[in-house]
Amino acid sequence: MTKHYIESDIRNNYRALTKCLIEKHLSITTMESATSGQIAxxxxxTEGASAILKGAFITYSNEAKIMQGVPAEIIDTYSVYSKETAEAMACACAKAYLAxxxxxxxxxxxxxxxxxxxxSVPGQVYFAIKIHDTVSSYYVELEPQPTRLAYKLAVAKEVYDKLIEILES
Structure with missing residues (x-):
């Protein structure tokens, strides 16, 4: 079954998410590689986002991930494309910004x-969400997308869906 990612819907979802985080007084940060800052x-x-997003990292290279707190051993052991690396990224950015x-x-x-x-296998994406002391990791395989932006938005939608699920549980 083909999944459809509609940019306007994704943007509307993130507006609602940002407002929700502002209302709940929950800060958020990201360490993004594949999405290169799209989620941030x-x-x-959304206006008022500075109340919840203190900063974010775009760590497109392995070296950048390591510089921002991802242990080199994790990348060496599991590869840069792994749930373990995504978890380390989520933990490192949350720690850096006290989010x-x-x-x-x-x-x-x-x-x-x-x-x-x-x-690297095209379309394979790992992401992790750390909320307080709990880390959850996910894996998605994206079908080919028409543009780089479409890939980034598709991943942003997948992240949004899991984050909302966690926040509402």
């Missing part, structure tokens, strides 16, 4: 990563 951007599209919620995203969009050719 969607959050900050209630940390989101880590890593994966390969529409092509093989030349820096990690043996670990």
């Amino acid at each position: 951007s969607l959050i900050t599209d 209630d919620i940390g989101i880590g995203v890593t994966g390969t969009m529409g092509n093989i990563d030349p820096a990690n050719p043996n670990a």
